[in-house]
Amino acid sequence: MSTPKPYSLNSRAVADATMQWLARRNVSVLQIAELAHDLQKAYYPDLTVEECIVHVESVLAKREVQNAVLTGIQLDLLAEEQKLLPPLQDMIMNDEPLYGCDEVLALSIVNVYGSIGFTNFGYIDKLKPGILKRLNEKNGRDCHTFLDDIVGAIAAAAASRIAHRKHAELEQQQ
Numbered sequence: 001m002s003t004p005k006p007y008s009l010n011s012r013a014v015a016d017a018t019m020q021w022l023a024r025r026n027v028s029v030l031q032i033a034e035l036a037h038d039l040q041k042a043y044y045p046d047l048t049v050e051e052c053i054v055h056v057e058s059v060l061a062k063r064e065v066q067n068a069v070l071t072g073i074q075l076d077l078l079a080e081e082q083k084l085l086p087p088l089q090d091m092i093m094n095d096e097p098l099y100g101c102d103e104v105l106a107l108s109i110v111n112v113y114g115s116i117g118f119t120n121f122g123y124i125d126k127l128k129p130g131i132l133k134r135l136n137e138k139n140g141r142d143c144h145t146f147l148d149d150i151v152g153a154i155a156a157a158a159a160s161r162i163a164h165r166k167h168a169e170l171e172q173q174q
């Protein structure tokens with residue numbers, strides 16, 4: 001009888017799975033970058049979407065962020081497959097307003113870049129621009145209860161990263 005291989009974390013596999021699952025759920029880095037651009041363009045008129053892509057990629061390279069993406073997408077998928085236990089199944093499938101664990105999980109992403117992220121996250125969650133609009137449409141088949149908050153949080157974290165970097169650049173110039 002062969003002994004099972006001891007568990008060891010494969011960081012590359014986690015990072016790869018994060019990008020693959022976002023793509024499989026029809027969310028692109030560009031769409032998240034557009035949200036981050038929306039959040040910051042008023043403060044930095046020269047900011048380009050291309051620049052925002054780099055910041056989104058940096059956010060997605062963080063372990064905490066990858067963990068939240070994989071966990072959230074997994075729960076959405078299990079809800080779509082009707083595999084969750086009642087009453088959680090119906091609560092997640094119907095995006096129950098009094099169920100807040102989706103927002104709480106997304107906050108672990110926002111946390112990575114400090115308090116500006118919270119403001120941006122709240123703002124984007126209210127307005128639901130761009131890709132967030134599609135993720136919030138209910139068709140009774142797809143479940144994005146976790147993914148919408150996760151995508152908003154990645155954009156908010158990228159926006160915070162932009163604000164911090166831009167400020168540092170300004171200080172260097174002075």
Ligand SMILES: [Mg+2]
Binds near residue numbers: 102149
């Ligand atoms: Mg949600």
